[in-house]
Amino acid sequence: GQNIDQPTEMTATEGAIVQINCTYQTSGFNGLFWYQQHAGEAPTFLSYNVLDGLEEKGRFSSFLSRSKGYSYLLLKELQMKDSASYLCAVSFNKFYFGSGTKLNVKP
Amino acid sequence: ETGVTQSPTHLIKTRGQQVTLRCSSQSGHNTVSWYQQALGQGPQFIFQYYREEENGRGNFPPRFSGLQFPNYSSELNVNALELDDSALYLCASSLGDLGGQETQYFGPGTRLLVL
Numbered sequence: 065g066q067n068i069d070q071p072t073e074m075t076a077t078e079g080a081i082v083q084i085n086c087t088y089q090t091s092g093f094n095g096l097f098w099y100q101q102h103a104g105e106a107p108t109f110l111s112y113n114v115l116d117g118l119e120e121k122g123r124f125s126s127f128l129s130r131s132k133g134y135s136y137l138l139l140k141e142l143q144m145k146d147s148a149s150y151l152c153a154v155s156f157n158k159f160y161f162g163s164g165t166k167l168n169v170k171p
Numbered sequence: 172e173t174g175v176t177q178s179p180t181h182l183i184k185t186r187g188q189q190v191t192l193r194c195s196s197q198s199g200h201n202t203v204s205w206y207q208q209a210l211g212q213g214p215q216f217i218f219q220y221y222r223e224e225e226n227g228r229g230n231f232p233p234r235f236s237g238l239q240f241p242n243y244s245s246e247l248n249v250n251a252l253e254l255d256d257s258a259l260y261l262c263a264s265s266l267g268d269l270g271g272q273e274t275q276y277f278g279p280g281t282r283l284l285v286l
Contacts, residue, residue, distance in 0.1 A: 068213075097275075099277075106277040106278060106280050107277045109274050112274060151213050151214070153213075157219065157267070158204060158216045158219050158227050159204070159206075159275060161206075161213030161214050161215070162213050163211070163212050163213045164212070164213050
């Protein structure tokens with residue numbers, strides 16, 4: 065595998081900011097992708113990085129540092145509906161996913 | 172523009188049986204990838220089809236096979252089902268002409284239970 069690691073579970077408060085980290089031990093991939101998956105549903109695309117740096121898309125931002133083998137997804141102004149699993153994946157045309165981080169947003 | 176669709180949504184089979192799962196790709200997409208997702212895990216890559224040819228395979232035995240048709244829809248076939256094959260099977264479509272930087276869009280999945 066690609067040794068993609070994410071925290072198993074996180075809890076945050078509505079309105080707050082949360083950072084979900086993803087570390088990996090691989091190189092030469094085309095891009096790093098973040099997906100959101102609600103229980104029992106398909107993953108939906110959130111953001112991706114090809115180059116190092118920060119990509120911002122509304123309340124969601126993703127950061128990549130290839131030299132450090134590290135990415136994170138930043139969620140701002142948390143809403144209850146953000147309670148879901150967040151998956152990071154490296155792309156070599158095929159996607160290799162981490163096990164996902166389950167985010168619990170509490171009132 | 173239609174999204175990715177899969178059928179059936181749920182399926183129950185017994186050990187040793189065979190199953191065929193179907194996927195219609197998003198309009199304009201020529202690549203379909205199949206994934207197996209066990210409960211509490213991330214999706215695991217099974218194989219990918221690009222313009223009707225297999226374009227890579229993950230660590231799955233040969234009893235997992237597939238096809239892609241001229242309209243870019245796809246099938247996943249699993250022979251000699253085992254209990255561990257119980258999972259959510261996801262297909263994802265993409266426009267596979269951009270060297271791996273293209274986003275994959277997932278269908279709703281087929282939940283397979285093997286008894």
